[in-house]
Amino acid sequence: MDPNSPDSENHDLLERLTPSQVEAVQHRDGPLLILAGPGSGKTRVVTHRIAFLLRQGVPAWQILALTFTNKAAEEMNLRLARLAPGESVWTGTFHRFCARMLRRHARLVGLEENFSIYDTSDSRKVLRAAIDDTDISLSHVTVDQIANEISNAKNNLVTSNQFVSRAGQTLGGVVEVAYPVYQKRMLQANAVDFDDLLLHLATMLRENPELRKAMDDRYRYIIVDEYQDTNFSQYAIVRALSRDHPNLAVTGDPDQSIYGWRGANLRNILDFEHDFPQVRVVRLEQNYRSTSNILRVADQLIAYNTQRKPKQLLTDNPPGNPVRLVRYPSSRDEAEHIVAQIADDIAHDRRRPRDFALFYRINSLSRALENAFRNAGVPYQIIKGLEFYQRKEIKDVLAYLHLINNPKSDMSLLRIINVPPRRIGKATIKRLDEYAQRYGVSLLDAAREAKTIKTLRKPAVVALHGFVEMFDALSPLATAPLHELMEQLLAESGYRNWLEESELEEDAERLANVEELLTDASEFDTQSPDDAPLEAFLEQAALVSDTDEWEVETNKVSLMTLHAAKGLEFPCVFIVAVEQGMLPHERSKEDPDQLEEERRLLFVGITRAEEELQISNAAYRFMRGNQEMAIPSPFLMELPREEMEVFEPKSSPHIDETWDDHTDDDDTYVQDIVDDDPEELGFDDPLMDEAIQHDIEQQQMTRPAAASVMTADQLLNNALDGDSEADERGAIPPEDFVEGMIVNDPERGLGRIVKLSGKEKKRTATVQFFTSPRLRHYVLAYSSLVPVQSADDT
DNA sequence: AAGTTGGAAGTTTTT
DNA sequence: CTTCCAACTT
Numbered sequence: 001m002d003p004n005s006p007d008s009e010n011h012d013l014l015e016r017l018t019p020s021q022v023e024a025v026q027h028r029d030g031p032l033l034i035l036a037g038p039g040s041g042k043t044r045v046v047t048h049r050i051a052f053l054l055r056q057g058v059p060a061w062q063i064l065a066l067t068f069t070n071k072a073a074e075e076m077n078l079r080l081a082r083l084a085p086g087e088s089v090w091t092g093t094f095h096r097f098c099a100r101m102l103r104r105h106a107r108l109v110g111l112e113e114n115f116s117i118y119d120t121s122d123s124r125k126v127l128r129a130a131i132d133d134t135d136i137s138l139s140h141v142t143v144d145q146i147a148n149e150i151s152n153a154k155n156n157l158v159t160s161n162q163f164v165s166r167a168g169q170t171l172g173g174v175v176e177v178a179y180p181v182y183q184k185r186m187l188q189a190n191a192v193d194f195d196d197l198l199l200h201l202a203t204m205l206r207e208n209p210e211l212r213k214a215m216d217d218r219y220r221y222i223i224v225d226e227y228q229d230t231n232f233s234q235y236a237i238v239r240a241l242s243r244d245h246p247n248l249a250v251t252g253d254p255d256q257s258i259y260g261w262r263g264a265n266l267r268n269i270l271d272f273e274h275d276f277p278q279v280r281v282v283r284l285e286q287n288y289r290s291t292s293n294i295l296r297v298a299d300q301l302i303a304y305n306t307q308r309k310p311k312q313l314l315t316d317n318p319p320g321n322p323v324r325l326v327r328y329p330s331s332r333d334e335a336e337h338i339v340a341q342i343a344d345d346i347a348h349d350r351r352r353p354r355d356f357a358l359f360y361r362i363n364s365l366s367r368a369l370e371n372a373f374r375n376a377g378v379p380y381q382i383i384k385g386l387e388f389y390q391r392k393e394i395k396d397v398l399a400y401l402h403l404i405n406n407p408k409s410d411m412s413l414l415r416i417i418n419v420p421p422r423r424i425g426k427a428t429i430k431r432l433d434e435y436a437q438r439y440g441v442s443l444l445d446a447a448r449e450a451k452t453i454k455t456l457r458k459p460a461v462v463a464l465h466g467f468v469e470m471f472d473a474l475s476p477l478a479t480a481p482l483h484e485l486m487e488q489l490l491a492e493s494g495y496r497n498w499l500e501e502s503e504l505e506e507d508a509e510r511l512a513n514v515e516e517l518l519t520d521a522s523e524f525d526t527q528s529p530d531d532a533p534l535e536a537f538l539e540q541a542a543l544v545s546d547t548d549e550w551e552v553e554t555n556k557v558s559l560m561t562l563h564a565a566k567g568l569e570f571p572c573v574f575i576v577a578v579e580q581g582m583l584p585h586e587r588s589k590e591d592p593d594q595l596e597e598e599r600r601l602l603f604v605g606i607t608r609a610e611e612e613l614q615i616s617n618a619a620y621r622f623m624r625g626n627q628e629m630a631i632p633s634p635f636l637m638e639l640p641r642e643e644m645e646v647f648e649p650k651s652s653p654h655i656d657e658t659w660d661d662h663t664d665d666d667d668t669y670v671q672d673i674v675d676d677d678p679e680e681l682g683f684d685d686p687l688m689d690e691a692i693q694h695d696i697e698q699q700q701m702t703r704p705a706a707a708s709v710m711t712a713d714q715l716l717n718n719a720l721d722g723d724s725e726a727d728e729r730g731a732i733p734p735e736d737f738v739e740g741m742i743v744n745d746p747e748r749g750l751g752r753i754v755k756l757s758g759k760e761k762k763r764t765a766t767v768q769f770f771t772s773p774r775l776r777h778y779v780l781a782y783s784s785l786v787p788v789q790s791a792d793d794t
Numbered sequence: 795a796a797g798t799t800g801g802a803a804g805t806t807t808t809t
Numbered sequence: 810c811t812t813c814c815a816a817c818t819t
Contacts, residue, residue: 069809095809120808194809261807362806367810384808418795425795543809563807585806601807624805625810 013048013055013083017041024249024282025049028056031242031276032249033269037313038298038607039289039569042251046223047076049249051083053221064219065091066238068226070544072567076225094234095543098197101204101215103535108208109200114535116191116406117542121390123147123186123193126411130182141171149175150182154195155231155263157202160184189442190408198233205240216244226567227252227272231263239275246276254309255302256604258563260597266307287313287607289569291320293643294613298606300640305596324614325639326647327632331577331621333649335372338574338616342557343376345572353379356557357570359605361583365576366559368622373557383560389541393499393510394517398541400489403471404478405534408442417447417467420498424467428460444471482521482533490514562605573609578602579617580631602635615639742788 014022021041024034025048036042050063067073073091080089090097099117106113118126127147131138149171153163160183165172186192192200205212219241224230227250230238242248252269260266273279287295292315299313328334338358345351358369366382373380388394396419402412418424435453436446450456450464470492477485490496499511524537558570562583577583584598606613621630737743741753 093809197809258807259809262809364805364811421796423795427795561807582806587806597807623810 013052017045017048018286020282020284020286021045021048023280024284025052027249027280027282028053029247031246031272031279033272033276033279033281034249034251034284035281035311036251036253036284037287037311038253038256038604039287040284041288042284043072043076043079043225045284046225046249046251047079047083050080050089050223054084054087054089058221060087060089062218062220063089063223064097064221064241065089065223066094066097066225067091068229069093069567070096072225093543094230094237095194095197096539098201098237099539099543101201102192102197105204105208105211108204108211110187111192111200112190112406112408114190114406116189116402116409116412117197117539118186118191118193118411119389119542120194122191122411125414126185126189126191127178127182130185131178133181133185134177136174136177141174145171146175146178150179151195152263153179154199155233157199157233157236159199159203188408188440189410190406191411195233198231198237202233202236202240205237212240213244216241220245221247222249224248224250225252226256228254228257228266228269229259229264230268232265232268233263235265235268246278248276255305255311255600256566258566258597258601258604260593270309283311285312285314287315287317289317289610290315290607291317291611293319293322294606294609294611296643297323297613297639298603301599301606301635301638302603304638305599307593307596320611322643322645323639324616324645324647325636325641326614326616326649328616328618328649329620330627331368331618331630334576334616334618335368336376337649338369338576338614339372339376339378342572343378346378351572352555353557354555355571356574357565357568357572357608358557358559358574358576359562359565359608360559360576361562361585361601363561365582369559369576373559378557379555380557380559381554383558383564388513388516389544391510391513393513396495397486397489397514397517398538400474400493400495401486401534401538403444404475404485404489405538407444407471407475410436410443413443413447416493417443420494422463422467423459424463428456428464431455431460432464444468478534479532481525482537483518483525485534486518486521490518562601565608566604569608569610571610572612573605573614575602575605575613575615577617577621577630578615578633578636579621580633582630583633583635599635599638602633736787737785743785744788 014025017025018041021044024032024045027049034042034045036045046065050065053063054060065073065076067076070093073093076091077089080087080091092100102109102111102115103113106115124143124147127150128143131143131146153175160180163176163179165176186196205215222238222241224238229252238248238250250269250272254266254269257264257266257269273281290298295313295315295317302308303310326334326337328337342351342353342356346353360366360369363384370380370382389398396416399412399415402409403416406412414429417429431453432443432446432450434455435441435449436443439446441449446453447464447468450461450468453461456464474485474489474492477488496511496514499507499514502508521537524540525533528536558568562575583602584595588594588598606615615636617632617636618630620627622628737753739753743751743753
């Protein structure tokens with residue numbers, strides 16, 4: 001319906017737009033507030049407006065478009081490329097923009113240009129270390145609570161110097177102590193957390209009027225998408241850049257504000273008219289996305305929120321099918337029936353996999369759904385599985401890169417100084433840290449001075465020296481192509497070898513992931529001929545999110561949280577587990593504001609659907625390894641039930657008349673019911689008994705014979721036997737080993753003893769195995785090493 | 795120093 | 810049911 005060919009779009013930007021859309025597109029100078037309901041063509045308006053500005057002669061570099069996610073920015077870029085080919089307008093997330101500005105003016109806030117961006121888990125570790133520096137007791141508050149409070153403070157532009165606790169607040173008192181220590185550690189490491197990116201830029205703009213003016217001048221036209229989700233520091237930044245040239249256009253929908261927990265301040269949008277009195281307000285209330293049935297359900301639900309400007313959702317779309325409300329007997333039924341429904345539609349060519357999306361409140365709900373999809377063989381993608389950049393091996397390699405880029409990054413050093421194992425243990429690190437703290441140097445510099453650290457033992461000094469040498473060999477490659485740097489790194493550090501040598505299945509997988517990162521690096525090399533590729537790569541890795549991984553093109557069913565669903569649309573949507581404690585979530589129920597946010601979350605989910613929508617819950621949900629009774633969400637009572645189709649399949653849905661479009665034979669769901677209880681479903685097939693008999697025989701054949709009939713006494717005896725055996729095995733007297741002797745290790749094979757040290761129980765052998773260049777150390781009194789051939793025999 | 799085993803704890807949403 | 814950490818073993 002929308003050809004979007006470059007020519008037709010360029011011919012007249014205002015063609016095929018409604019009057020209010022035209023009003024927003026044509027608005028040129030002065031503040032503009034676009035209140036856009038779901039599916040009202042908001043992105044279309046924004047991109048057309050940018051194209052319009054460009055057409056009017058505004059240079060591309062004077063326009064700044066800030067989005068909430070990288071994906072939204074990408075999409076905007078894509079559409080802009082069609083509307084205004086050859087022009088490049090900077091589009092990106094707030095965090096990316098801040099990082100960019102901060103690189104340029106890092107010194108103004110006490111950072112260096114090569115600062116590192118720590119993710120949540122890294123900054124959490126720094127906080128823990130900071131707390132250890134103080135005498136804070138964690139008996140009444142958790143690290144997470146403290147972190148949250150610091151984050152809140154930063155989002156409200158309260159710096160570590162300014163934070164003052166109100167009298168009598170336990171948490172506040174703790175934060176007052178921990179916040180400055182944490183911030184000092186971050187600065188020492190030349191690192192920032194996500195909140196710092198915003199806080200530092202806002203501070204910088206406030207304290208440097210000249211710079212603020214210059215940037216205000218540079219970015220004449222600013223567009224902010226999803227303005228309802230901005231927090232105070234983001235607001236301050238945008239405001240600071242729109243004083244001399246208040247050409248600020250924001251789009252948003254207060255009803256879709258779902259990031260209050262992250263400091264998003266609804267007042268930013270509700271008070272926009274107050275902050276910018278000259279503002280032009282454009283309302284986009286016509287919905288082009290959903291059927292009127294879907295829209296009515298959304299409309300009725302959101303009307304229950306009290307903190308809102310009343311607004312009607314309008315559409316000329318046909319009513320479509322009724323919205324389905326389903327209560328399943330169990331979460332398993334829910335998953336399997338939904339998948340069966342989808343499989344059926346695909347099998348009959350009514351839909352493609354990519355037409356479907358499943359939304360849930362919390363990530364852990366994805367597992368059950370995933371299993372159902374896998375069993376049915378329906379292709380699916382999860383937005384956020386175990387995210388790539390959170391995996392240990394990826395974080396390890398990135399830590400090496402971080403340290404090369406920013407040698408002060410102690411967090412990175414701690415992560416990799418003994419990975420792969422270099423015989424640098426807890427004790428050594430503790431002494432190193434003491435030295436570093438005392439002299440105010442980085443851990444790397446402390447390691448450099450290992451010789452002068454009195455508390456360190458010789459082997460530790462040698463090991464540390466080796467690490468520093470390795471690092472110094474790598475660091476000249478900091479400006480080399482990424483791929484080259486990483487290849488060297490993996491070789492020099494021994495990381496690749498370490499994984500290759502391991503026999504663990506897990507490590508083979510890790511190696512594959514590392515290779516994938518290497519591929520990313522090569523791609524990055526060819527795509528962005530940046531003058532600082534390392535820094536750019538690390539920044540990208542830090543600021544990617546899970547929704548960014550979503551593949552629009554592939555033909556798969558999408559599974560995601562309700563939060564991740566924002567900004568997307570699908571022909572068929574299933575929202576699952578709409579139950580008390582899940583949605584609204586347990587932790588939102590006391591606070592009425594949070595409860596309203598939960599309602600908005602469901603609203604966002606509902607309004608993603610174009611044609612079909614099913615909302616479901618289950619009577620029993622499998623959580624934490626056991627069945628738990630679930631109560632339907634109170635939100636369901638707020639929906640216009642008389643206009644919906646309400647199903648409550650009792651025990652086996654295929655008996656229920658309402659499920660007649662699912663025949664027994666193509667339905668994995670029914671198959672499982674059969675497994676559970678064949679009799680109840682009326683199976684009187686005489687072959688059944690035989691089949692069961694056969695199954696039992698099969699099981700008996702594959703089962704180890706005696707294991708199941710062992711008595712407790714026998715088990716105990718077995719355990720004792722095992723112990724004594726081990727004692728005897730280790731009883732080869734340590735004196736029997738000599739240097740040069742060939743030995744066998746049951747796991748690693750043959751090797752030669754190159755060195756012996758220590759006495760009696762502490763006598764250790766250094767063994768060079770034939771299969772690997774690495775030396776291994778054995779405490780002979782406990783080892784499973786067996787002499788194969790004495791040195792004399794050779 | 796490194797690996798292994800056991801127990802305890804914890805699971806909202808994300809840049 | 811996992812996943813993470815602490816104590817224990819080798």
